[in-house]
Amino acid sequence: MNKHLLSIDDVTAEDIVRILDTAESFREVGTRVIKKVPALRGRTVVNLFYENSTRTRISFELAAKRLSADVINFSTSGSSVSKGESLKDTALTLQAMGADAIVIRHSSSGSPLTLTKWVRGSVLNAGDGTHEHPTQALLDIYTMRERLGRLEGLRVAIVGDVLHSRVARSLSFALVKVGAEVTLVGPPTLIPPDAPGWGAQVSYDIESVLPKLDVCYMLRVQRERQRQQYFPSVREYARLFGLTSGRVAMLPPEALIMHPGPMNRGVEIESDVADLPNSVIEEQVTNGIAIRMALLYLLLGGARDARPGGVSDLGGDEEEAGT
Amino acid sequence: MDEADVRRAVTRIAHEILERNKGGNGLALVGIAARGDDLARRLAVEIERIEGTSVPVGVLDITFYRDDIGMRAEAPEVHQTDVPFDVTGRTVVLVDDVLFTGRTIRAALDALVDFGRPRAIQLGVLIDRGHRELPIRADFVGKNVPTRKDDDVRVALREVDGDDGVVIEPAPTLRVAKTGTGDDRA
Numbered sequence: 001m002n003k004h005l006l007s008i009d010d011v012t013a014e015d016i017v018r019i020l021d022t023a024e025s026f027r028e029v030g031t032r033v034i035k036k037v038p039a040l041r042g043r044t045v046v047n048l049f050y051e052n053s054t055r056t057r058i059s060f061e062l063a064a065k066r067l068s069a070d071v072i073n074f075s076t077s078g079s080s081v082s083k084g085e086s087l088k089d090t091a092l093t094l095q096a097m098g099a100d101a102i103v104i105r106h107s108s109s110g111s112p113l114t115l116t117k118w119v120r121g122s123v124l125n126a127g128d129g130t131h132e133h134p135t136q137a138l139l140d141i142y143t144m145r146e147r148l149g150r151l152e153g154l155r156v157a158i159v160g161d162v163l164h165s166r167v168a169r170s171l172s173f174a175l176v177k178v179g180a181e182v183t184l185v186g187p188p189t190l191i192p193p194d195a196p197g198w199g200a201q202v203s204y205d206i207e208s209v210l211p212k213l214d215v216c217y218m219l220r221v222q223r224e225r226q227r228q229q230y231f232p233s234v235r236e237y238a239r240l241f242g243l244t245s246g247r248v249a250m251l252p253p254e255a256l257i258m259h260p261g262p263m264n265r266g267v268e269i270e271s272d273v274a275d276l277p278n279s280v281i282e283e284q285v286t287n288g289i290a291i292r293m294a295l296l297y298l299l300l301g302g303a304r305d306a307r308p309g310g311v312s313d314l315g316g317d318e319e320e321a322g323t
Numbered sequence: 324m325d326e327a328d329v330r331r332a333v334t335r336i337a338h339e340i341l342e343r344n345k346g347g348n349g350l351a352l353v354g355i356a357a358r359g360d361d362l363a364r365r366l367a368v369e370i371e372r373i374e375g376t377s378v379p380v381g382v383l384d385i386t387f388y389r390d391d392i393g394m395r396a397e398a399p400e401v402h403q404t405d406v407p408f409d410v411t412g413r414t415v416v417l418v419d420d421v422l423f424t425g426r427t428i429r430a431a432l433d434a435l436v437d438f439g440r441p442r443a444i445q446l447g448v449l450i451d452r453g454h455r456e457l458p459i460r461a462d463f464v465g466k467n468v469p470t471r472k473d474d475d476v477r478v479a480l481r482e483v484d485g486d487d488g489v490v491i492e493p494a495p496t497l498r499v500a501k502t503g504t505g506d507d508r509a
Contacts, residue, residue, distance in 0.1 A: 001397075025384060025401040034437045037387035067387075297387075301398025 001298050004123045006112045007132040008173040016178055020142050022294035023287070029066060030290060040067040043300050046099040047073045048090070049126070050081070050106040055261055055285055056126050056136070060103045063292035069300070072099075087111060091118040100300055104128070109166075122299040130164050130225060136260050137170035139291040141178065143284050144215055147256055152179035157209045158200075159185040160219030160241060160268050163192050164226060167260045168219055172198050183209050186219075186241060189230040206241055210250040217258045218243050218268045234267055244270045248278075256280050324466060324489035329449065329480075332465030333362065336447050337369035339463050344414055347376030349442070351413045355431050356384045356402040359419040361482040362449060366418060381406035383417075388430035404434075411439035416463075420478040422448040425459035450489060452476050 001018075002010040011019070029037055045064040049057050057073065064071045074094075076082060081090060087106070094102060101122045104112050109129030116123045127133040145151050156175055162168045162184050175182050182200035184191055195202050203209050210216065221237065231237045243257065251257075257269075257279040265271040274281060324332070344350055347370050354363030360382040367380045384402035392399065417431055428446060435444060447463035452470040466489075470476060473494035479486050 022401045025386075025403055028404050029387070032438065037437070038433070039387040039392055043393075297401075298398050301392050303394055303396050 003299065004112070004116055004125075005134055005295060005299065006116070006123065006125045008134050008137060008170050008177065010134070011174075011177075013177050013179075016138065016141065016174065019138055019291065019294050019298065020145060022298060023138075023142055023290040026066075026293040026297070027287070027290040029293070030286070036066050036068060038068045039297055040064070040069040040300055043067075043069040043100040044098060045069045045071050045101045045103065045296065045300075046094050047071065047126075048094070048102055048104045049073075049075045050087075050104070050111075051127065053105055053126070055288065056105065059285070059288040060124075060126060060135075060292050063289050063296055066289070067293055067296055069100075069296065087115065088118055091115050095119045095121075101296060124295065124299070127166055129166065130169075131166050132170045132173075133166040133260075134170045134174070135288070135292055135295060136167050137174040138295070139284060139288040140167075140171055140217070140258060140260070141174055142287050142291055143258065143280055144180075144256065146287070147280060147283075148214055148254075151175075154180040154214045155183070155212055156180055156215040156217060157183045157185050157203075157206075157213050158217045158219065159206055159243070161190045161221045161226075161230075162186050162195065162219065163190045163230075164222040165219045169198075171217065172200050176200065185209055187231050187237070206243075207247065207250060210247055211252065213251055213255050215256045215258060216243065216251060220260070220262065220264055221267055238267050242266075242268055242270060243273050245273055248273055248276065251278075254278075258284060261285070324450075326487040329465070329487040329489070332449060333365050334369055336463045336465060337366050337373060340366065340416055340445075340447065341370060341374055343445070343462070347374045347378050349413050350376075350378045351381065351408060351410060351415050351441075352378055352418055353381040353383050353406060353410075353415050353431075353435065354418040355427060356382050356404075357483060358478060358480050359383075359417075361480045362420060362447075363416075363418040364482075366416075366447070379408040381408065381410075383431055383434055385427055385430040385434050388433045390426060390430065406438050409439055410435065410441045412442050414443045414445065415441040416445045416447050418447050420449050420480070421476050422446070422451045422459075422461050422464075423454055423476075425455045425457035428459050429457050449478060450476060 001015055029035055047057055047060055061071050099121050103124045103126050104115055105126040106128050109131035112123050112125040112128050125134055158168045172182050176199040183203050184195055184200050185203045185206050188204055191202055259281050263269055263274055352363040352367055354360030363380050367378050370378050382405045384404045386399050386401045445462040448461045449465040451461055451464045451467045454472045471494060475492040477490045479488045481487050
């Protein structure tokens with residue numbers, strides 16, 4: 001595994017399987033009375049959130065706490081950022097305080113990569129602009145494997161505002177990596193021009209795609225990132241691309257309905273559809289904690305010095321914990 | 324030890340567990356992954372054969388409780404834990420293949436008490452090879468094997484290795500490289 005998780009590019013198909021398998025063990029921890037293990041005692045994880053977030057921040061916080069790491073939550077309001085402190089100075093401050101991992105969400109694409117130049121710890125991208133959101137993609141893939149038993153050959157449609165969606169990018173890259181077939185669906189204005197290079201199909205007609213799917217993944221219409229009019233009206237968008245109960249009937253009966261949240265009920269997904277038994281939106285949230293525990297464990301569970309530029313051959317010399 | 328020796332040792336330990344605890348009531352077996360869980364299942368079969376009581380079996384992965392996380396280059400590989408019963412109030416017999424430094428057992432004790440408060444915890448191992456680094460001893464031992472600290476003791480079980488047997492490989496006099504001789508838990 002790479003030291004950082006900035007994008008799906010940082011993991012191989014084998015890494016993905018290892019992350020999912022490790023998450024499986026952490027899900028068991030989440031079912032115990034005491035949902036906590038001492039694996040990362042003494043490590044410090046900083047949540048650096050420059051954008052609003054409910055589930056990702058809480059999920060990372062819970063994940064770190066269940067591993068017994070110390071967690072510091074840092075959001076822009078109430079910090080020196082509102083006094084004008086730059087990302088670099090904030091990063092150097094956190095570095096000076098000894099953060100072992102920094103989880104960052106930022107509205108500028110590429111800011112996690114920039115951060116790696118200033119800090120010694122691991123950097124985990126929790127969503128950067130319209131670039132990537134790799135932990136979301138991994139928890140989605142985990143949910144698919146759990147419910148459907150396989151990844152290879154799965155037919156997945158990612159529907160909606162693909163252009164502004166870091167989730168769509170990470171998920172699509174990750175699915176292609178593990179051998180799934182991805183179709184991006186949306187109005188032509190919201191399909192990125194480079195989409196054919198992602199290894200995915202493109203369709204502008206949701207109804208023609210639905211009957212063949214294993215997973216129908218709905219994206220939120222990100223109006224806060226849309227700087228111009230991409231479709232005539234929300235009502236028209238909902239009529240052409242929303243997942244209605246009529247469209248759910250076109251899906252194979254076993255197909256999963258997924259959404260990364262937060263949902264705009266009535267826009268990309270009809271309210272009743274979100275609550276169907278095939279909709280695994282809440283499971284995605286639960287699995288998110290296990291995936292983030294697995295990632296923190298795999299990134300921080302190795303030797304502190306076993307990093308580029310450090311001493312990295314402590315492996316075989318160590319006394320076994322065992323026997 | 325060959326297959327017959329392993330079988331006899333398991334049978335004897337099953338008898339000793341029943342003798343010590345005056346039967347199988349309130350007992351539970353928890354094996355430490357990997358191989359300890361297979362031994363625990365075998366002991367449960369033996370106990371059922373001898374006494375007619377069925378004893379619940381759990382599997383414990385102690386990875387998250389190891390004392391060397393952050394000292395190895397890579398995070399240790401993780402196995403499944405499955406303790407499908409309440410340990411509170413039971414006498415739990417921890418089962419492992421080899422008792423060596425005692426560090427695995429220390430981790431297992433920590434892991435187990437996160438599941439509840441057992442009435443008592445006992446320890447059964449197939450091989451005790453000495454060289455303890457912690458004040459831990461086994462209640463039930465298949466065989467005491469004197470070893471050098473850097474010998475390699477390998478337990479094979481048919482569930483994972485296809486065959487039963489215990490082999491002691493003496494430490495090579497010259498260690499070529501510090502490539503991990505294999506994670507015993509992996």
